[in-house]
Amino acid sequence: MEKCKRDIILKDCGCTYEPCSKKGKCCDCIKYHRDMNQLPGCLFPPEAEKTYDRSIKYFCEVMEKRGYKLI
Numbered sequence: 001m002e003k004c005k006r007d008i009i010l011k012d013c014g015c016t017y018e019p020c021s022k023k024g025k026c027c028d029c030i031k032y033h034r035d036m037n038q039l040p041g042c043l044f045p046p047e048a049e050k051t052y053d054r055s056i057k058y059f060c061e062v063m064e065k066r067g068y069k070l071i
């Protein structure tokens, strides 16, 4: 099994929520948000990420405002 790349990933993590213990552990981060029907913060554009609203609904709203056509 490949070694965890947390130290490398942490440098590129787009999430600004600092107290989170899952930061840099993408597998835990994705599972946590997926279980709540959400998306990880790194998928949101920076200004939207800072709201800490990780809902799929908010993601779709933000991306549609940026010109993406979601289905």
Ligand code: SF4
Binding pocket: 015, 016, 017, 020, 021, 022, 023, 024, 028, 029, 030, 032, 033, 039, 040, 041, 042
């Ligand atoms: S997106 Fe959520 S789980 Fe992932 S590092 Fe940020 S606050 Fe933590």
